[in-house]
Amino acid sequence: MKPLRSEEIEVQNVKLIRIVPDQEGGDASLQARQRSRSGFYRNLPFLIIVVLPTLLAALYYFGIASSRYQSEVKFVVRSPGSAASSELASLVSGSSIVRAGDDAYIAKAYMLSRDAMEQLVEKDGLRAVFDKAGWDFLWRYPGPFRSSDTEGLMKHYLKFVSIAYEQSSGILTLGFQAFEPEDARRMAGALLAHTEVFLNGLNVRAQNDAIKSAVAQVDDGKQRAYDALDKVTAFRNRENVVDPTKSSTGIVDSISRLSLETSNSNARLAELATTTPQSPEIPTLRTRVAALQDQIGKQRQLLGGTTASLAPRIAEYQRLLLEQQFAERSFMSGLASLESARLDAERQRVFLERVTAPDLPDFPAYPYRLASVLGTLAISYGVFRVFKSVFKDVWDHAKK
Incomplete structure (x- = not known):
């Protein structure tokens, strides 16, 4: 066959027109969308149980939670020693000071009582201290989950006060939290002063009874x-x-x-x-x-x-x-x-001797922001693993 010359070749453009849709291409796109949707639903429990709580915790602790400062003061409860049996002994030990163990427990109970809270509210502006929480709805008073009555205020007050008693040394450690360092120190000192007045007031009745008996x-x-x-x-x-x-x-x-x-x-x-x-x-x-x-x-x-x-x-x-x-x-x-x-009666029977004065905190003690977020993540992930294991067991049992 004789080959054609180049000038004899005519180039023609051929255009293909799709009369019937491409079944294979449509199936691939549909399957991709189905796989994407299936993956989303498959990861939805993880997003809800793990990711969402962690994001909410991060939003609260790094964006909403107010910094809380804690002032600490260490003190012991002292009272004069018992009367001496002779004039010489009185000169030697009549003015001695001894540790009052029972009064220490009374002081601890009073600091965590409603009477102490009411003294701080009336004389030291405790409500104004609580109002400085800013946007922190969990630590604001009254909050969304707490009433504004005295009982609600008492529960809120107990969140800010902590006291520990070391029985071996007799030292009590009082901690008071506030949203400003100066408020924390002022409230700790005021609570200590009110407690001292209260302890001495306890002896008024006994002293009056002693005087009444002596007069009789x-x-x-x-x-x-x-x-x-x-x-x-x-x-x-x-x-x-x-x-x-x-x-x-x-x-x-x-x-x-x-x-x-x-x-x-x-x-x-x-x-x-x-x-x-x-x-x-x-x-x-x-x-x-x-x-x-x-x-x-x-x-x-x-x-x-x-x-x-x-x-x-x-x-x-x-x-x-x-x-x-x-x-x-x-x-x-x-x-x-x-x-x-x-x-x-004229002599002060009980007084609080400060081992350390109420300090002015330099940095906030609470909240633990990063630790709280990581803790939320760990707990959420643990809950997710348990949920996933239980769901898998139920699914396998249903298939059988």
Whole structure:
């Protein structure tokens, strides 16, 4: 066959017109869209359970959450030591200070009480401190999930206060959070001051009771002393004698003198009876001795032996004196107790000794932004794995 020359070749353009759609191309596009949609639905649980909570947590902690500063103060509760048993011991240890363990627990309970919160609200502007939360709806008061009554305020207050007690050393650590460093330090110092006032107020009733009891003891002792004195006076008026014991002393002296004269007379009588038995002085001496002995007997009867003697009156008088002395000592003891109670009432019974002053924080202590977001991610992923495992088991069981 003879080959054609180049000038004999005519180039013709051929255009293909699609009469029927390309089935293979349409199927490929449809399958791609189906695979994309299937992949989205397959990853939807992961997006909802893991990605969405993590994004919300990141949005809250890095965009909405307000920084909270915490001021800490360490302190111990002290009270004066017990009274010394002697003046020397009082000089040595009467002013000693001891740790008050029970008061430490009371201080902790008060700081976490509604009374302490109300003191901060009325005197230190606690509500204004809470209002500085900004856009942080979880820490604002009143928040969307908390009422604006006192109970809601109390729950919100407990989120800002923390206190720990170390029993071995007796040190309490108070932490107070606020949205500004100065507010945190001011609230911590104010709460400490209110607690000190409260602890000392607890002793007011006991001190008042002690003073009241001491006053009653003084009045009772004074009345008893007056009654005893009246009895002694009535006895003296009735017996016409100031002091029966002194009268008995005179009688005893008289008996002693009469006994001495009797002895001398008996000696003289014996001498005359020996030397001059016929002396006319002998009857006189015998009469004198008899008179002296009779007088001694009468004087002894004045001392005792009859109801009219001095012995019963002396016993009654001494009993009255004993009652008077006891009443006077009771009265003096009551006065001492009253003075001691008044001194105790004037002295501060409990005080808080600061180990460290409330500090001014330099950087916010809360929230833990990155750690919180990572924690949300870890928890969400764990929930997703559990959900996926449970769903797979249910699906496999349904297929069987």
